[in-house]
Amino acid sequence: MTVFDKGVSRRSLMKGGVALTAGLAAPHFFTKSAYAYLNEPTGGTVTLGFNVPQTGAYADEGADELRAYQLAVKHINGEGDGGMLNTFSSKALKGNGILGKKVEYVTGDTQTKSDAARASAKRMIEKDGVVMVTGGSSSGVAIAVQSLCQEAGIIFMAGLTHSNDTTGKDRRANGFRHFFNAYQSGAALAPVLEANYGKDRKAYHLTADYTWGWTQEESIADATEALGWQTVEKVRTPLGAGDFSQYITPVLNSGADVLILNHYGKDMVNSLTQAVQFGLRDKQVNGKDFAIVVPLYSRLMAQGAGENVKGIFGSTNWHWSLSDAGSQAFVKSFGAEYGFPPSQAAHTCYVQALLYADAAERAGTFAPCELGKALEGFEFDGMGNGPTLYRAEDHQCFKKVLVVKGKDNPSSQFDLLEVVQEVPREQVTYDANIPQFAGSLGSCNNGA
Amino acid sequence: MAAAPTSAFGTSRRSDLIFLVLFAAAVLTAPLWASLIGAGYPDLLQKWAIYGLFAIGFNILFGLTGYLSFGHAAFLGVGSYTAVWSFKLLGMNVLPAVFFAMITAAVFALAIGYISLRRSGIYFSILTLAFAQMSYNLAYSVLTPITNGETGLTVLPSDPRILEQLAGVRDTVSTPTTSLFGLEMTGYPGFYFCAVVLIIGFFVAMKIARSPFGTMLKAIKSNQTRMNYTGFNTRPYTLAAFIISGMYAGLAGALLASTDPLAGAERMQWTASGEVVLMTILGGAGTLLGPVLGAAVIKYFENIFSAFNDQVLMEMFNWLPETLQEAAVAVAGLFVGEGWHLTLGVVFMLIVIFLPGGIMEGIRRVQKLFRRSDGASRTDTASESA
Structure with missing residues (x-):
């Protein structure tokens, strides 16, 4: 059977030819000149991607995470009262953005689905030119986005993800987790x-x-x-x-x-x-x-x-009633901004944003590999969990873990948990390659 | 018909060809014009092409025969899982993945269609919905060894990848990426691959719609009982249409996996099945171009509108006085960000009420308006009822 038995005129053929040529030429408009690493910020601003669940089973956590990120951006840019920057043991951040660049951000909805989360993260990387993606309130999503960031060549700062696999069998060189694990x-x-x-x-x-x-x-x-x-x-x-x-x-x-x-x-x-x-x-x-x-x-x-x-x-991982200076400073500035105390999801996301900014400042670049080295083995304090180590072997933070109990006589709608015990870091430290965690970071990826 | 090459519906083959060429040109130049509306990045363009293909296939069933399947996402999911397994077992080349995904989807469509097509109307819809939900739940929990449950199936450096092993190029250290004979299927190359497949899919759908087989399907839609009384056995035709559209869905699923080698059960959920129905109706069921437009609109909303936050809105309204600005942001904020579903719902409602034929009807009305003012009476109806 002939496909088009008649009527292919010279004119329409030429029209089509021109259109096709234009189409095939299109990619050349997008050939980027070679940068040192993917999405290297060239202007006076740097963009971060906040990828949180805004719909679905974890939407409450996602909303609180977003609040915390917005607060962290304020503090990094030198607005507000500075929050934990005042208590953070590293003093590299000066309140003028990161490396002198003002921090901007884009947001996305993960819908607590791996597909949607990856699509959202891809948009941030490909369209908005972010240097880092952070967030997530589900380990399935965190692992999916972490491997995406590894392939693309940007840093992933995990939000609330508690699965062993995030820094265990699915650990990646470009991914970092502050939150504790199962x-x-x-x-x-x-x-x-x-x-x-x-x-x-x-x-x-x-x-x-x-x-x-x-x-x-x-x-x-x-x-x-x-x-x-x-x-x-x-x-x-x-x-x-x-x-x-x-x-x-x-x-x-x-x-x-x-x-x-x-x-x-x-x-x-x-x-x-x-x-x-x-x-x-x-x-x-x-x-x-x-x-x-x-x-x-x-x-x-x-x-x-x-x-x-x-x-x-x-x-x-953390509770707002803790009395150390870091927690107090964070609760105070979060409360002043939003009128209620932050959740542990908000805390870990806030801390992750500050840790990223600090590492970039110390490394002197946003390049994932150099920045990653600044985080690996980094020992810090004043972020609400006591002395904390970002372990180099698996990019997992080691710090105190809280055992809590539902309060019998809560004094307010936020005062629902009491801290039974602050379990010291040594008791929750394990070897990076015990069977439950055995995995490989692979090599870091700068993209581009 | 040899002298005047017109099909039964009055569209000439020549105008079909022009239409196809224009379509191909529009698709291939998408990176250029889409950046004007903030959509010019590979991931969204890939999604446009893939879901456009999915909707074209769905339209072969729904638009031509009138059978409304509420379970097409099952084939999308099956296609994705097959493709990822092909990556894992055979190798990272996308061609075998696409091939096997279509075959598996066809087998599934044969099984599901054979049973579901015994009923029509709402009963058919419910049957397909039930089958899709069954597939989803199977993928989610029962078949976890094959599908990896909620976490989703991914490719690992340690996968066997037999073809690569035979060729001696299997890399067991870094995470493998999909490719077409060495051309990586991420970013713009991935989009162009999907775009070419979309154009081929569009061409095939066009040929089906114009063929005697397509005419038969349209006859089933307009009056199946009469067809039966005149002695036609319609079931083989509907089954064939069901399988073809299932294969399109499987192909779309394979492309999803090719551009991002991950397959999750949520792809088979009933919301995903509903989405393709929305795409087709929004664009215009029964038209060739409509489903593609509908898919583009929905994916645009999902990816761009959902990303607007208060910061972006504040900038958009910063020409207003401060109090008005905040009020405008508060109101607009309901419809963007996590509220993008709301906007989509409103748009969908408006279209169904005022343009029951979808976006294509809108385009036709505008065309008519121009023609009237021209006083001309051209019969370029390639974009009309396909």
Whole structure:
């Protein structure tokens, strides 16, 4: 069959030819002259990309992260009261932007989906010319964006991501994480759980079905089994399920006396609320009071779950009630700006932005490889978690971890958690290549 | 018909050719004109081409036969997973990935279509929706070893990549990137690859619409009962249309994986299926160009409008006095950033109410307006009902 049997005139052929030539010539308009590294800022400004979930199960955390980033930009540019810059042990930042360039930012919605997050990060890199992408409130997203940044050749400063894999098997040379991880949660929580619930317990896990849930389930199960606890059952639930009743009903008949909720954000609010409504906490199993543990806690979630968090143990990276100078300075300037205390998500994102700016200032460049070297092995203080080390082997921060408990008599809607213990850094430090974490950074990538 | 090469719907082959050439030119020059509206960067251009292709394929089913499938994202997902597995097992060349993705999608479409097409109307839609949700849940949890669940399937340096192993070029250190015989499929080369596939896909869709087979499909849309009474067995035709459109979706999925080697279950979610329906209706169901335009509009909103924040708005309104500026930002802020869905909803509503034929109807009305003022009566209707 002939495709076009008639009517290809010379004129239309020529028209088409001209158009095609123009099309094929198009790429040449975009051939960039060779820069030292990708998106090297040439004007008086430098652009950072804040990629946070604005919709979906982690939207609350995302909104708070964005507030923190905006505050950090203010402080780096020398506006406002300076926040943690006053308490930060490194004094490289002078309040005139980074390396004399005023900081600007672009934002994007990750939708808590890897696809959308990568599309958003790509837009930032390709269109807006950012030198760094930061944010994320889901480890699946963080890992996806981290590997994108590695391939593209810019720095990724992870936001709230708690999976072991982010700095474990999926670690990347261009990616850095300040937040703590599931393994550290387990190491910090285990002694407290032992002191409160004893050595003979049967645990039932409900786990968000993705990388973070899997590694947290593994880490917590390892830590509690080391105490002598038994793991009765591990059940995976889809992210953003909304209704957990079908998963909670079987817990009652399983013979377990502890329910461990490896959930976060709205999922945790829903599953915990439903577990309490189903009367789990009023039950006596095996002659013991039934207990619920939420390994990764946050104030935003406590606010969502309200009354139900009372007396429930968990761990967090940071809490606004801490009394050190860094935390106080941050809470003060965040409160003055927005009228309420920051969450741990806000804290880690704020700190990551400052750490990036500081590293660029010390390295004297935004080039990912040089900047990365300035972060590797960097020891600092005054950022709310005591002395902290950015370990060179896996780009994970090592610092104190907080074990917290839902307060019995909260004095305000923000005062919901009490700090039970500040677990020292040594107790949560591990070797970079233990089996749960074995991975390879690869070599750093400057892009271009 | 030899003397006057016009098809049954009055479009000449010559105007088809001009239309195709213009379309190709517009697609290939996209990096130039798209930068005028802030869309001139590779990732969005790739998405335009890929989702345009997806919508063209969907339109072959929905626009021609009138069967509304609410589960087309399943084929998109299947295509992506197949492509990534092809990268992992065979090698990083995109051609085998595209080939196998289309084959697998066709097999899935055959199975799902064979069952779903026993019903029509709303029952067909619900059946396809159910199958897509099943695929999504399978990919999300049951088939985790194949799909890696919510985390998504990615390529690793340690993957076997047999073809590269045989050629002795397998690099087990750095993360592999997709390529077309050495040409990396990221950035603009990736876009041009997708663009060429889009143009081919557009051409094939055009030929289908103009063929006797296409006429048969349109007849099914206008009155299937009458077709049956006259002795036609319509099912093979609808099934063929379903498979073809499934293959288009699989191809789009493979291209998604080619430009970014990652496949996640969310690609199969019902929202993704709904999105292609929106694209087609927004652009104009049943037209050739409409679905591509609809896809471009939706992806533009998703990527550009969602990125506006208060800082950007403040700059946009800085010509207003300060109090008015803040009020304007507060109001506009509802419709951009995380509120981009709202804007899209409003646009969709306006189009469905005032232009039931989608953007293409708008274009036709404008054309008519010009023609009336010219007093001319040309019959260049290549862009009309395909």
